[in-house]
Amino acid sequence: MRGRKTYEVKEHVTGVLRIPVTIRYARLKRLRINIDENGNVIAHAPNRMPLKDIDRFVEQNVDWIEKHRIKQLSKNYLPYIDAAEQRRKARIIKARASAFLAVYDGKKPVKIYVRNMSSRWGSCSSKGNISLNVYLLEVEPELFDYVLIHELSHLYYMNHSAKFWAQVAKYCPDYKEKRAALRKYEIPKKQ
Numbered sequence: 063m064r065g066r067k068t069y070e071v072k073e074h075v076t077g078v079l080r081i082p083v084t085i086r087y088a089r090l091k092r093l094r095i096n097i098d099e100n101g102n103v104i105a106h107a108p109n110r111m112p113l114k115d116i117d118r119f120v121e122q123n124v125d126w127i128e129k130h131r132i133k134q135l136s137k138n139y140l141p142y143i144d145a146a147e148q149r150r151k152a153r154i155i156k157a158r159a160s161a162f163l164a165v166y167d168g169k170k171p172v173k174i175y176v177r178n179m180s181s182r183w184g185s186c187s188s189k190g191n192i193s194l195n196v197y198l199l200e201v202e203p204e205l206f207d208y209v210l211i212h213e214l215s216h217l218y219y220m221n222h223s224a225k226f227w228a229q230v231a232k233y234c235p236d237y238k239e240k241r242a243a244l245r246k247y248e249i250p251k252k253q
Contacts, residue, residue: 152176186216
């Protein structure tokens with residue numbers, strides 16, 4: 063079958079360190095490892111790659127694996143929100159953003175959109191429109207405010223330069239802590 067990804071899955075425990083690994087054989091050029099949301103090790107291996115090569119690679123990267131397992135297990139996975147609930151939350155987010163903008167003394171966006179984004183909390187277009195993630199209501203209110211300030215700062219600087227961060231700091235002096243707190247949340251993938 064052309065164009066369709068097919069792979070073989072095999073459960074395995076490495077030789078020396080006895081690390082449980084799920085191996086997914088597929089048409090790949092090189093071996094790569096990732097850690098799933100439950101902290102399981104997944105090896106994506108080229109078809110017919112010998113187990114000893116996979117074992118060696120996994121065991122050579124045990125420090126990276128442990129670091130990323132800890133990181134994955136410390137994340138807060140937000141529950142999926144269905145379409146009806148997303149529409150309700152979008153109205154709340156728009157009202158909250160409007161209330162924030164009523165007292166904000168900087169540049170205002172042309173329009174605010176609320177979207178279900180799987181990898182970002184917000185974005186700002188070159189046309190001056192801001193998009194906010196519907197999942198922002200699932201995090202602490204100060205993190206919501208940080209994302210809004212971050213995107214509003216892009217109305218001044220469409221990059222992440224020192225000037226941009228100075229603009230963010232003007233309204234959110236502890237932005238570094240807020241960025242770090244936001245990274246602990248995992249946005250659900252679209253279903």
